[in-house]
Amino acid sequence: MSEKPILQKLAVLADAAKYDASCASSGTVRRDSTGTKGIGSTGGMGICHSYAPDGRCISLLKILLTNFCIYDCRFCINRASSNVPRARFNPAEVVRLTLDFYKRNYIEGLFLSSGIIRSEDYTMEQLVEVARLLREEHRFGGYIHLKTIAGASPELIAKAGLYADRLSTNVELPTEDGLKSFAPEKKPQTIRKTMANVRVGVEDAVDARKDRLLRKARPPRFAPAGQSTQMIVGADSARDDDILASATSLYSGYRLRRVYYSAYSPIPDASSDLPPVRPPLMREHRLYQADWLLRFYGFDRAEIMAGASDGMLDLSIDPKLAWALQRRESFPVDINRAPREMLLRVPGLGTKAVDRIIAARRLGAIRIGDLARLTASVKKVLPFVTTPDWRPGGLTDSANLRARFAPPPEQMSLAL
Amino acid sequence: MAMREIILHQPGDFEEWRSHARVLLAARIPPEDIVWRHSGESASLFADPAPLQPQRTISLLRELVTIADRVICHRDDGVPSRLYRVLWRSLDDRRLLERRTDPDTDWLMRCDKAIRRDLHKMHAFVRFRRVGEDETGRERFIAWFEPEHRIVRLAAPFFRKRFYGMDWAILTPDARAIWHDEELHLGPGGTRDEVPDHDVVEEQWRTYYGSIFNPARVKIAAMRAEMPKKYWHNLPEAQDIAPLIAGAEARVERMRETAVSLANPRSDKWRVRGDTETVVPETIASLDDLNEAVRACTRCPLHCHATQAVTGEGPRQARIMLVGEQPGDREDLEGRPFVGPAGQLLDEALAEAGLDRKTLYVTNAVKHFKFVARGKRRLHQNPSTGEIDICRWWLDQERALVRPDIIVSLGGSALRGLTGKSASISSMRGKVHALDDGARLVATVHPSFLLRLPDRERAKVERDQFVADLASAKHMAESLA
Incomplete structure (x- = not known):
């Protein structure tokens, strides 16, 4: 096979990587190139250097090392039986691209994944080698996200953790049955074991730092930005309830920083048993909202699903509002007295607005006119709160409260 | 009481503004008696009043100083004056910054947010072009950028920390930052034609940008919310946005039409062979x-x-x-x-x-x-x-x-x-x-x-x-x- 020019390879291997939603460059340690001959810094909330017309952030150079793959996962553009063009980078080419892009301030770093070639271990070794070259030969201090190949040996995972800021293993489908029928070569247990290896690596490294005897000692870090995963939404028959159950179990079991939900999107040369429909973007959005409620708003899954029907979240209103409409007896709440946990449950109030409210009410009663300075969504909040000069009266219980927020049906089809 | 006029010669310069403000505060000059102007604006309307005498010692809130250092970079001409007003009030109300419902605090926080956002966007959207290397192989890069506010001095440390191992310069209409010989210099503004209009790697970057875009999920408003159009003319990839959007529908349609195809005939060679189920021993002997x-x-x-x-x-x-x-x-x-x-x-x-x-x-x-x-x-x-x-x-x-x-x-x-x-x-x-x-x-x-x-x-x-x-x-x- 003749070698493809670099531009062509880049086109194939970026195209092959775009179905991985994760592009975060946040959550890692603060690091910079001061005093070195190298380049690269990380820390804080991460930076999105560009946005594609799909609205997604471009933070990292997100590519596959190769899109040849011995697996045949039916939802995947790179499955063995697909007729898409194939290409393969060698590690030096990826290093070159990463540095060239980084020096021009196009990216925060590299997100490297790969099709499985030869074996899980062989593939993982190749990924680790790229990260090693960047860190050791080129003193690259930018962000590195490596895909961990499920089933790769714990020793390789341990090596990957030394170079990478973040590791991720995709569960792909939220249920065991889904995986069995769509990704026959992938085993849920293998995926979970790989995640367990990463969690143990992260926690052991954190413990080693805590237990060091000398403050100057520098035990090696291990994937300081933790691990994440991705689930594809809408390719199989899993319901939102299954998806959130799976997410909850993964968050608690493997301390994931993030679960990404990726609306199944038509791919070139798709397998015939997949829905050739528009990606369910609104469903994806609602799942992210529900995920946020689980992690930052003190909701549990059963509460979120109380506002759902038949295991599916309401597409026309957000899950917090859906919950609140089912639990109107808990409202309105007094903005000036309600505990933080209750304020977090008010539709329209985010964590930042709640923090601002709590800080402001210490210095004097909040009145209705003050609300606009504390939150951007006053109109949404009004039916659910009271202030000394505001009572929603019958609004909280009014039958058409839902209609105030739900968009009319024809807009819905556009949103999808 | 006579009105006082303060002329600022360096817009966005915190030290100049602060030294004026400290003298005025110590002399108990209330905000409404001061007119702040930038030099070059229309000539003075007021006679010089008597020189100022300090009447008190002042201590400024540290957090407010940090915020003011950023907010003074805001391009709105009213900023020096209103900032002084916040400072003035903070001497009597030490919890002013916690009062998020106060109109002055609200104004300050919104200005600060605008600055921090502009700063974040500058960190994100500066695009360097390579202009060569020195005899030791140290590469040199240069960029042209137009931030909304006068934030070059605030943005420069980020680039120094990130690109310590190369030489670079960022030129803007108001100011420039230069990192050379491991020293950071701030200088006067420049023009776009000081920066070359091309870099060979841009072709790769644009290829990447086009390939990472998913035509099946076009969300233009989401893109523009985070990457406003005002930044586009300095982003090499932005010229591809319109054609990518225009071609998206047809690409998705093509995917749908050709959805079913025969399995890649070569795939059998590289696929995992046989049953990958775990083999469980039939009899247990050990x-x-x-x-x-x-x-x-x-x-x-x-x-x-x-x-x-x-x-x-x-x-x-x-x-x-x-x-x-x-x-x-x-x-x-x-x-x-x-x-x-x-x-x-x-x-x-x-x-x-x-x-x-x-x-x-x-x-x-x-x-x-x-x-x-x-x-x-x-x-x-x-x-x-x-x-x-x-x-x-x-x-x-x-x-x-x-x-x-x-x-x-x-x-x-x-x-x-x-x-x-x-x-x-x-x-x-x-x-x-x-x-x-x-x-x-x-x-x-x-x-x-x-x-x-x-x-x-x-x-x-x-x-x-x-x-x-x-x-x-x-x-x-x-x-x-």
């Missing part, structure tokens, strides 16, 4: 066979959420077998029994009883971790009698293979797994029981029970009792040997 079979167990639903089955561990010749309840969080992750907090306590107690764990066979009544997910934790749940009874299948085979003289049951679940009956530990403790296969049973508590005791006195008593139980198992084994 502990290895048994462990292989346990790992593939799906006899009850517990395997669905646990990471892995945790098999027993220890020599087949072991004379003493320890049976716990089920793996915990740590055991589930590592795939080994008793490696978490309860395992540490067990190890200490074994040592005190004079037992070496390496000589024992250690296992659990139930092989998978049962838990409920609660936020970031997995909370242990007791296995049901049904789950213990189903898993007894494995425990019985372990007993048949190891054939220990003594079995120590740790906790109630172990007791159930060994006897098939539910009995209280206290009724069984301190006596020796014969099990149906002839092994002798020593019943004691589970080490995690000891970890949960809040009362230290009681914990000590219970712990001593636990060690004594282990020691009695040891003596029993020795007397049988």
